[in-house]
Amino acid sequence: MTKIKTAGVPLNQAQKAAILLHGRGANADSILGLSKYLKLEEYALLAPEAEEGSWYPYSFMAPDESNKVALAASLEIIKTAWKQIVDSGVSAEHVVLIGFSQGACLSLEFAAQNAQKLGGVIAFTGGLIGEKVQSDKYSGDFGNTKIFIGSSEKDFHVPLSRINESETLLSRMGAKVKLSIFKDSNHTIRQEEIDWVNGNIL
Template sequence: MNNVIKKGLSLQEAKQAIILVHGRGATADSILSLSSHLNLTDYAILAPQANGNSWYPFGFMASDEGNKVALTIALEMLHQVFAEILDSGIPASKIVLAGFSQGACLSLEFAARNAQKLGGVVAFTGGLIGEKLRADNYSGDFQQTPVFIGSSNRDFHVPASRIQDSAALLRQMGAEVTVKLFDDPDHTIRAEEIDWVNNHIFI
């Protein structure tokens, strides 16, 4: 795929892989800079690029109808990247999905719509997508996949209540979910979040 930037080991060399998903207004290149802070020495790293630098036009809790077309395209792109990794011989249990902000939301949404044993899901400020959470959008069993969601407890874009509701739904689907909410107003990725995922997922 021409709109996917690759870094780290090749898919043929690697035994595990990560899909890094950028946020609104950002780029695949920008999210790849995060990889130098994560323990990804043995990983193939793939970062898809959204058209117009945005995966869907409105907020992740806006009208389902407004985001529907773009979200469908975005999820299909992740599906294609995921399938390319599987085709290379790396199993789903060795694939991690990770993203920031809009990319975190998309990572969680894709994982929940295709729940299975994964290497992990890392959501730096994100929740499941939708005007309301609808369990019938999701299917499968995470089989104790580790899921991390970190954010401000008062993030302007991602309400803590949606994070907790998303975590509860993911737990019902068999995920081992860790939520860390920080007492600051910052829309960012914190050193404490990096440390946690390096010690619990990228090990």
């Protein structure tokens, strides 16, 4: 049974909602901890938790078959959280997807596979999932949804080339993509990223 932890404004009272997706080896509580830094006071928060801390077993750029089953199951988990939000009466344009690392990749992938006007997508170190970026996997129009991707220019897990490819495709689908690429090599969330997101999306 999928575990989806909740926090913030009760969903039946909320006008805004966020789906928060943790990184590999983390859990729902850890990503909910971001709410101390992000301006999410008005949001219902839903944080699904991956089985054994991983949304898919291999690199997000591994051959597609190797992650196929786990990735499909993880996207279904997000769809479950999404359905809870929409069924409660919160409109898609007031829903924000937020993820770190593996969760950031998953946030971008879910958004691109279900492109529409959203409240925003916040990807702290991530890119679209797949051995290659395949534009025929995606359809829809983001309608100027703001998408933030922040990362190191030499992150060990997420190459800058994939971030740039992701930006190109997402922009072509009608998103307004903001890249913040840093000179350090830290796999982390930086204060500059928090400040931009708080000032421009939340």
